[in-house]
Amino acid sequence: MLHRKSNLSHRPKTSSAVDDGSGSQRFDTSMKRRASQLFHPHVHDMQDTGPAALRSVQEGARVYRYSPHNVGECIEGAVAGVKQFYRRYSTSSKRPSAVDLGPLKMRKGSHDSNATDATLLPEQSQQQPQTHKSSMMRRLSIIRHRRPATSGPSGDAARLNPVPLPIPANYSSPPSIPADTSRGSAARAAAAAQNERLSLTKQAKREAEMTARFLADGIHHICSEVVTKDSESGIGMTYSSPVEGTNDVLEKKLDPIEYLPAELSSIILSNLDAKTLARVETLSKAWQAAASSPHVWRVVFLRKFEQEVHVFPKPIVMGGMGIGKVAGKRIVPGQDWKKMYQVRKAIDRRWEANSPMPIYLNGHTDSVYCCQFDENKIITGSRDRTIRVWDLNTFRCLKVIGGPDNRPVLPTSVPLETHRDTVSNIPSVNGTPEGRAIYHVPSDYHEASILCLQFDSEIMVTGSSDHTCIVWDITQEEYVPKYRLRRHSAGVLDVCLDDKYIISCSKDATINVWDRHTGSHIRELIGHRGPVNAVQLRGNLLVSASGDGVAKLWNLDSGHFIKEFPSQDRGLAAVEFSDDAKYVLAGGNDHVVYKFDTTTGQLLHTSTRHGGLVRSLFLDAHNGRVISGSYDQSIRISHYDSGETFGTYENWTTSWILSAKSDYRRVVATSQDGRALILDFGWGVDGAHLLAGK
Known part of the structure; x- marks a missing residue:
């Protein structure tokens, strides 16, 4: 075979x-x-x-x-x-x-x-x-x-x-293999x-x-x-074959984001940070649609940029909040939150790169001692005994408030020097028909230098060398004086307020506490041995800085001071209180900015020395920045946590810096040369208008 x-x-x-x-x-x-x-x-x-x-x-x-x-x-x-x-x-x-x-x-x-x-x-x-x-x-x-x-x-x-x-x-x-016959x-x-x-x-x-x-x-x-690629989502769908003992039904492994309800996917994705969320958007069209939802980016944006309230009453917010349109106390829905986040980050990069655009406001005829601004306006007070209101969008002077004998005249001096990158420097309208039209003489006014001011949405308080304060109603187009506060025996150097109190401090070394609604005097705080140059209010706590070289922490309910924060050598001219009341910043003749722990009184660090007196301080704790203005004609911006300076602007004015405040996109400073200077870090940033409150 x-x-x-x-x-x-x-x-x-x-x-x-x-x-x-x-x-x-x-x-x-x-x-x-x-x-x-x-x-x-x-x-x-x-x-x-x-x-x-x-x-x-x-x-x-x-x-x-x-x-x-x-x-x-x-x-x-x-x-x-x-x-x-x-x-x-x-x-x-x-x-x-x-x-x-x-x-x-x-x-x-x-x-x-x-x-x-x-x-x-x-x-x-x-x-x-x-x-x-x-x-x-x-x-x-x-x-x-x-x-x-x-x-x-x-x-x-x-x-x-x-x-x-x-x-x-x-x-x-x-x-064939022969048979073995052995x-x-x-x-x-x-x-x-x-x-x-x-x-x-x-x-x-x-x-x-x-x-x-x-x-x-x-x-x-x-x-x-x-693997079949979904033409819409780009996510692979794998079909696995069943083995014996299972149903002959194909198990289709699909992208879960396509089956989650939109509300649930929004809640999940809103817990990511912006960097991770941006990477998620690149996975597929389905993930991009879910991760680009305005509901997701609203949460991410507000978690990053909305300011927290740590004390009550809520402190006054300087400038704009930078969180978009707000109606009353509610944030308007339906805004482009993702674009707004990108704009905020672009502005922050401008801060780090030290690239603001300078804008000069001309009109005051003498030193500008104080300023404050909100979303739409800047208000300044000057040694020329007038108060000016400026449009923050057009940079034109809207109103000049003063006595009949303080009307400004046509300037005869040579225009002051400006920075080479200046984007706006509108000349003064003093002595012109336009200047005369905006001059307003109220029923009450100061007859001396305006040394300090602060305002909120309802009232403004101004302090003067005439030893008094005037409380103004600013809800109307015409600023109407409500009442005058009389108690001090020397010039009022600083004021602050909240929903309950008005606080004033004076060269007479005293601090007075007033009822905001009635103007009645509540108590006087005595303890400093020199002029009280600055005060800051947080809830029932008050911090003050004096020429005696000591900052003090006070309890407004009892009227007693709680703790002292001494400087190393000389007097203090400026003070700031953090929003959460945990830290105190102070500066003065030592040419440095001190940071103290409120609870322990310990000095945490000092900043790099200025070349002169630190005349002004402002703390933007939410954005982690400290603004200091000095007699060395410089404005410095430092990190809040470390005190390290990362921005210095020298000689952008021709004289001392007397006041400097900031918000998320700009610094507003005033000088002895009679001008207000705006350092705008949002100038030219595409979409910056989306962050405006109105």
């Missing part, structure tokens, strides 16, 4: 072959086949039960080119083949000798789609005589991995639809058959399980590589 030439690349030497002495014949290596080709239904002449069952498995588990439409057909065929193989294998009376498919696993390929081939290797020989059928089945025992054939087909087509190799023309049946060969063959029968039960179960695992894992691996 002629036998077909073996499919293996080599023949293991069995005991029969050794005894025979004729040697095994070397075969052409071109006859190697892949595991998929051995499983193909066109493999010929598998005549025993094991190979026949194996052929039925392959026939049922034919792998089609995968698509979302025929994956069910592919899986059903694989599972049916496994069941048929197990049924034939467990019931057939004609059992295979030792067919062991072995732990065939499908190794995941690289980005090229070449399938991982498998090579058939023989088991260890039992050194016993074998029949031709038994030895051939043993040579088909274990299926293991090998690298893809370099000359064979590649790509998905070869992996998913393998084609058997052509049979060469010179193919001949394998040579003594004992029959006994050895009988023993081998008995061993095979004893191990068959365990092998059958293991072979069926491992074959099923191979088919399931292989198909799953193929399917998992097929």
Whole structure:
């Protein structure tokens, strides 16, 4: 009987072959086949039960080119083949000798789609005589991995639809192995058959399980590589094939952001910071739509830029808040919060880069001692005994308030020097028809220098060298004096107010506390041994700075001072109280700015020295900046936490800096040369108008 030439690349030497002495014949290596080709239904002449069952498995588990439409057909065929193989294998009376498919696993390929081939290797020989059928089945025992054939087909087509190799023309049946007629060969063959029968039960179960695992894992691996890109979102959708025992329903792994309710996704994404949120927007169109939601950016923007209220009553906010339109006490919805965030960050970068645009306000005829501004206007007070109101958008003087004898005249002096980058320097209108039209003489006014002022949305309080304060109603277009506060015996150097109190301090070394609504005097605070140059109010706490070189912390309910903050050498001219009442800043003749801890009284640090008296201080704690103005004609900007100076503007005026205040985008300073100077860090920033409150 002629036998077909073996499919293996080599023949293991069995005991029969050794005894025979004729040697095994070397075969052409071109006859190697892949595991998929051995499983193909066109493999010929598998005549025993094991190979026949194996052929039925392959026939049922034919792998089609995968698509979302025929994956069910592919899986059903694989599972049916496994069941048929197990049924034939467990019931057939004609059992295979030792067919062991072995732990065939499908190794995941690289980005090229070449399938991982498998090579058939023989088991260890039992050194016993074998029949031709038994030895051939043993040579088909274990299926293991090998690298893809370099000359064979590649790509998905070869992996998913393998084609058997052509049979060469010179193919001949394998040579017959002569029967071993030596003594004992029959006994050895009988023993081998008995061993095979004893191990068959365990092998059958293991072979069926491992074959099923191979088919399931292989198909799953193929399917998992097929990823359909969603043309809208760009997020991959992977279809996973079920295994036996599960429903034949495809599990579709989708982008969760597409299924979350918009409200829930907004809540989740609003907990991210702006940098992370911007990266999330680049993931896909679905993520971009969710992360760009105005509801998300509103939370992110306000968390970063909205000022917190630490004490009650709420302190007066200097300048604009920079959080967009506000109606009453409510923030107007529907604003472009993402754009507003970008604008705020652009302005902050201008601060760090020291690149403001200078604007000069001309009109006062003498030193400008004090100033304050809000979203729309700047109010200044001068030694020329007038109060001026300026439009913050057009930089024109809207109103001049003073006595009839204090009308300004046409200036005769040469215009003052300006910075080279000046963007606005509107000349004074004093003595012109326009100047006369804006001059206003109220029913009450100061007849001396205006040394200090502060205002909110309802009233303005001014202090003068005439020893008094005037409370003005500014809710109307015409500033109307309400009442005058009389108690001090010297010039009023500073004032502050909140919803409950008005505080004034004087050169007479006293501090007076007034009822805001009635103007009645509440108490007098005595303790300083020199002029009280500055005061700042936070709730029921007050801090004051004096020429005696000491800053004091007071309790307004009891009228007693709580703690002292001494300078190192000389008197203090300016003081600031942090919004949370935790820190006190003071400056003066020492040419430095001190930072004290309110609770312990400890000096935390001092700033770099100015070249002269620190005449003015302003703390913008929310934005982390300290503004100081000095007699050295400079304005300095320092980090609130460390005191390190990162911006210095020297000689932008021609004389001493007497007052300097700031908000999120600008510094407003006044000088002895009679001008007000604006350093605008938001000038020319696209979208800066979105941050305005009205």
